[in-house]
Amino acid sequence: MKTIKLFFTLAFFTTTALAQSHNHSYQYTIDLLNIQDDQVTVSFSPPKNKLEQGKFVIPKMVPGYYDAMNFGQYISDFSAFDKTGKKILTERLDQNSWMVHDLKNVAKISYQVADGWDSLQQNTRGAKSAASTFIQDSVFVINYNSLAGYFQEMNNLPYKINIKKNKDFYASSALNYILKNDSTDIFSVKNYRELVDAPVLYCIPDTTWIKVGNAEILISFYNKEERHYSKKIADELETILKNQQSYLGGKLPVDKYAFLIYYESSKENGLMGDGLEHAQSTVCLYNSSSINYLPNALISVASHEFFHIVTPLNIHSKEIENYDFLNPTLSKHLWLYEGMTEYATIHMPIKQKMISLKEFARKIEEKTHGMEAFDNKLSFTNLSKNAVERQDQYMNFYQKGALLGLCLDIKLRELSDGKIGTQELVQRLMKKYGKGKYFNDDALFDEIAAMTFPKIRTFFTDYMEGGDPIPLKECLAKVGFEYDETTKKINLINNPNAQQLALRKAWINQ
């Protein structure tokens, strides 16, 4: 999608093209130095225009989350001024939008932004990895969807962002931040979508770079107490990423990637992890009673988010390519975006011989237990379209969705004498739809059938469009596993036949 090309474009953009586009871009200033009441002051001059009025939007939703998060809720004191400093009339239309009158004469707009979470343990609604937090003198986790917006009438223009910050703070991001002076960073993007796609972690740096294949990977870590931990995480991640690389056919589809990891210790037992994927970075938030849980937790959250570089970031429908931040239309294919991503996350470790058959069987059992909490008769394509309304069922994409990925993988292997599984399917889809191309939501199942086997179409009709019970027992039997539907236990069959062994070998390399 937006890989190396994006990077070169950006580097070029900051040095040359920006000067010419000065009047045709949003020029933002974000002040991280003077925080008051936990609020950051943001101001910008709009692009040159001839508009009588304009509708300013802060996202209701962002790609990757299927729930209305209403980032406008964090905005207050929204004011517009002309070049003499005189106020110009603005009206708040709803939680996420404002009408700005006499827009052609507006020289500056300013507002205050409150943070979305002070602590990961706070039980506030909405996923924190899409919101921002400001802890003066320590750390800023910034998702631009909660700090910057756009005018609907001018929604595909460049941004130039100035950030005033503590001189000891370093900006960890997939973008190139340029030091303008001691306490100001600047960077540019070609449009709002790119801005939202590149979060930043600002703090005294604890960073490690590693190289995996062609990709330069930044690991940036923040914890209040532990300030030298990125190296340890980088060692863990390097193993995971190298295995992900071979799983993805030997080459990572990115040249630069940033893991922005924020960790908070808590008194409560256990671990909480939340992550949001982007084209060239991911924000991972963790909280646990001991930092020792962290390396292990990485394999699920960071690995899942990184696999998203395949889908939806490289393979997606029109609904995602032309994302509407105020009223998005959702795609039918969350089974692909979240289900298949989660399936790759559990399938990769066994395929790459990182875990034992027993451990793999336990992983599948966790998913079968997980899906019991949901209504498994619902059509997955309908559920996907209505994910915002059906938040009660949404998490099943990570449970039943992953298991449907597993069944699809085995069915494809069976039809192809072991040669084609979901890994190969995804490669074919990336070839056809990667880098700025998109598929038609209604045509995807037929396309997959055309590029693999016509027979596989019924799998989608029965289990994705329809709500037939998942054929897990039948599929696992084909690869020599016994699934007891009453106890939900999964065990190896005692005397598997040659066919079962061959299919298992093709499927998980064991």
Ligand SMILES: [Zn+2]
């Ligand atoms: Zn995901």
